[in-house]
Amino acid sequence: MTNSVNNNNKHDPKKDGSPQSPDQSARVTKRLSNKERLRSFLQIFKRDDRVLVVIVADPDAMASAKAVKRLLSRRVEEVTIAHNNEIKRVNNLAMRDFLKIPMQRLRGIKQGQYTKFVLIDSQPPHHPDLASISYNVVIDHHPVTDGWDAPFVDIRPEYGAVASMLTEYLKAAKIKPAVALATALFYGIKVDTQNFTKKTSPSDILCFQYLFKQINQQLLNKIETADIRRSELKYFKIALETMKTSKKRIYVHLGRVGNPDILVVVADFFAHIHDIGMVIISGQYGEKLVVIFRCDGYKRNAGKLAARVFGKMGSAGGHRQSARAEVPYKNLPNGAAKKFTTNTLLRLVVKHLA
Structure with a gap:
């Protein structure tokens, strides 16, 4: 506390x-x-x-x-x-x-x-x-x-x-x-x-x-129906411009955000896309990396994946279809901490998908 x-x-x-x-x-x-x-x-x-x-x-x-x-x-x-x-x-x-x-x-x-x-x-x-x-x-x-x-x-x-x-x-x-x-x-x-x-x-x-x-x-x-502020629409633009897709998975890093809940809103939006089985959205809030996982729960468990990827660096976990991780930037690997991008997020997660 x-x-x-x-x-x-x-x-x-x-x-x-x-x-x-x-x-x-x-x-x-x-x-x-x-x-x-x-x-x-x-x-x-x-x-x-x-x-x-x-x-x-x-x-x-x-x-x-x-x-x-x-x-x-x-x-x-x-x-x-x-x-x-x-x-x-x-x-x-x-x-x-x-x-x-x-x-x-x-x-x-x-x-x-x-x-x-x-x-x-x-x-x-x-x-x-x-x-x-x-x-x-x-x-x-x-x-x-x-x-x-x-x-x-x-x-x-x-x-x-x-x-x-x-x-x-x-x-x-x-x-x-x-x-x-x-x-x-x-x-x-x-x-x-x-x-x-x-x-x-x-x-x-x-x-x-x-x-x-x-x-x-x-x-x-x-x-x-009270979902989003007008000032937060810019994050959808960033997400659409920077998202990476790989094997029915969407990865997005939104950069610094004023409110980590926008990550949840964006993740839920992308989770509605046909033929996408997993969505992983991250952003920097304060001195922490916040990561939101959304998963169809069919082949993957979002909570277990979040714990495998980020559990040793910070708090991570959740349910089969939804999970969250919060990691102090100082705990990230050196290269990732200096400049975290959508590609960085993809690389960190893919290592734990085998």
């Missing part, structure tokens, strides 16, 4: 009788019914708790955090949602504003003011900002990672979205989500499953159907 976060009151989950490993916890929660899982979750908290819910802000995480806040309302003293990343993508800003999801930047939070900590849609090793907090609760759907623990862990990689998991928590609690919360959860599932084109579970479909009856379609349309 950044230095401005007060870490003097760091909580030790092992004192609460936590499981031996997150992997073990994940197996245990799978054997519980939704009501049993809800009961175990709520037992973590006391009436005078001040709860910090930590996320890396995206639609699934924001919706799920809003659901956690609803679950804990009237059960604890306070719930604050904090995100470690800067929210710049237009859709996410629209979702935050239209669906009234109050959030603060994690770097401005004084951790000592909180008594319980919840991590949603992520795991501690996923980012240094997340790793310095000892969590009481971790709820996620990414593959289980090692080297951490928590008293309550619910990780279900077979789910397409954490929003589906939190919808089940709400149903188990007999809480009918209000329109804004239902719309947020619906959109979170829609985005993280990529309109159910990614591998999902039957539970994702059931939750999606359940929420559909309660959403505001006009609000959803406003959020979904």
Whole structure:
């Protein structure tokens, strides 16, 4: 976590009788019914708790955090949602504003003011900002990672979205989500499953159907159509002029970008091209190389490829069809660090495709 976060009151989950490993916890929660899982979750908290819910802000995480806040309302003293990343993508800003999801930047939070900590849609090793907090609760759907623990862990990689998991928590609690919360959860599932084109579970479909009856379609349309700023159109021009294609794969390096989310927008655009199986888009944001992977998931696994190419240089990983890597420029090979181009990106990736 950044230095401005007060870490003097760091909580030790092992004192609460936590499981031996997150992997073990994940197996245990799978054997519980939704009501049993809800009961175990709520037992973590006391009436005078001040709860910090930590996320890396995206639609699934924001919706799920809003659901956690609803679950804990009237059960604890306070719930604050904090995100470690800067929210710049237009859709996410629209979702935050239209669906009234109050959030603060994690770097401005004084951790000592909180008594319980919840991590949603992520795991501690996923980012240094997340790793310095000892969590009481971790709820996620990414593959289980090692080297951490928590008293309550619910990780279900077979789910397409954490929003589906939190919808089940709400149903188990007999809480009918209000329109804004239902719309947020619906959109979170829609985005993280990529309109159910990614591998999902039957539970994702059931939750999606359940929420559909309660959403505001006009609000959803406003959020979904808020894709891009006019000032960002130049990146499409750069991408079209500099892209390289090789064996049904598209490679683009956009150079320095003012917002790394434009890489996602461009990657999703190119992923719609017929006969293209993989799209890899990179750009420089600050002193980091950010790389977005999109893959049809048929022969290749985007998450595994991202980890193979960039895992030793920085953070990298994701799902079969979508992945992300963030690498400090100083960690790149000497030649690549001096002048990174689309050809550099292609060479780095191709070495790991054999």
